[in-house]
Amino acid sequence: MGFLRSLSDFFVGYEQIDDEFYEDLTDTLIMGDVGMQTAEELAEELKERVKKERVNDTEKAKKLLTDLMQEKLDAISSDTDFAYEDNKSVVLVVGVNGVGKTTSAGKLAARYRALGRKVMLVAADTFRAAAIEQLTSWAMKTGADIVKGREGGDPGSVIYDAIQSAKARDYDMLIVDTAGRLHNKKNLMNELAKINQIIKSEYPEAVKETLVVVDASTGQNAKEQAKEFKEVTDVSGVVLTKLDGSAKGGIVIAIENELKIPVKFVGLGEGVSDLRRFDVGKFMSGVLGD
Numbered sequence: 001m002g003f004l005r006s007l008s009d010f011f012v013g014y015e016q017i018d019d020e021f022y023e024d025l026t027d028t029l030i031m032g033d034v035g036m037q038t039a040e041e042l043a044e045e046l047k048e049r050v051k052k053e054r055v056n057d058t059e060k061a062k063k064l065l066t067d068l069m070q071e072k073l074d075a076i077s078s079d080t081d082f083a084y085e086d087n088k089s090v091v092l093v094v095g096v097n098g099v100g101k102t103t104s105a106g107k108l109a110a111r112y113r114a115l116g117r118k119v120m121l122v123a124a125d126t127f128r129a130a131a132i133e134q135l136t137s138w139a140m141k142t143g144a145d146i147v148k149g150r151e152g153g154d155p156g157s158v159i160y161d162a163i164q165s166a167k168a169r170d171y172d173m174l175i176v177d178t179a180g181r182l183h184n185k186k187n188l189m190n191e192l193a194k195i196n197q198i199i200k201s202e203y204p205e206a207v208k209e210t211l212v213v214v215d216a217s218t219g220q221n222a223k224e225q226a227k228e229f230k231e232v233t234d235v236s237g238v239v240l241t242k243l244d245g246s247a248k249g250g251i252v253i254a255i256e257n258e259l260k261i262p263v264k265f266v267g268l269g270e271g272v273s274d275l276r277r278f279d280v281g282k283f284m285s286g287v288l289g290d
Helices: 002-013 019-031 036-053 058-077 101-114 129-142 155-168 185-202 220-232 251-259 280-287
Strands: 089-094 119-123 145-148 173-177 207-215 237-241 263-267 275-277
Touching: 002 019, 002 058, 019 036, 036 058, 036 251, 058 251, 058 280, 089 101, 089 185, 101 119, 101 129, 101 173, 101 207, 101 237, 101 263, 101 275, 119 129, 119 155, 129 145, 145 155, 155 173, 155 185, 185 220, 207 220, 220 251, 237 251, 251 263
Parallel strands: 089 173, 089 207, 119 145, 119 173, 207 237, 237 263
Antiparallel strands: 263 275
């Protein structure tokens, strides 16, 4: 992972820890898309710990920095709730078009089908015929069933029909692909509010999960998109696509530290099974160069 390698390599070029070291460290973190706020926080907190523990060795300083990063991730990830996996559930997949939203919905279906769950995909992105076709292809590929409406139809009615079918046929999980029209926040807010109200009214016993999909390769834009979706609906987790080889892997820390939303899944490739649960330990071992 590019960010982790560049951060690990950063410490090799320094023999002493001084003001220039902290300035350059902040720049390196920002370039890795940790973000200005979190980068400055980390540099300042590291400075305090180095002084407190009287550290003058850059390898020890690197270990202190990774401890600080892990603390920030653990503060959010340690309480990550996956209750929807073991109960009747509705998983809303939100995000702008082009970030891998529909593909992520399909990969989630593949994941839970492999775990023995009875899954229904719901094509509620009725504004794009391509999204309906793409999700239909994922249904065929994964063996999941699908409920879909006509192009330009009412997403709420698609959700309603899917819930009635799920209850009648005892499905475990509905995975709903929603429209990604962030450029029109008022319409998007109204649409998501309607969808949530239908779920609350028609399927109150289901656990509801809302996952926002963002593209790691877009860096700070990914954090801003997650922030905007958090403003229009109740986001409970992030799916971070295209993290493999990204020089911008620091966006994981920025999202969790600044938005207080857990990164639940990361996309590490193009394969059906390449959507994995985010593992803080594995991420941090990469920082240490393991």
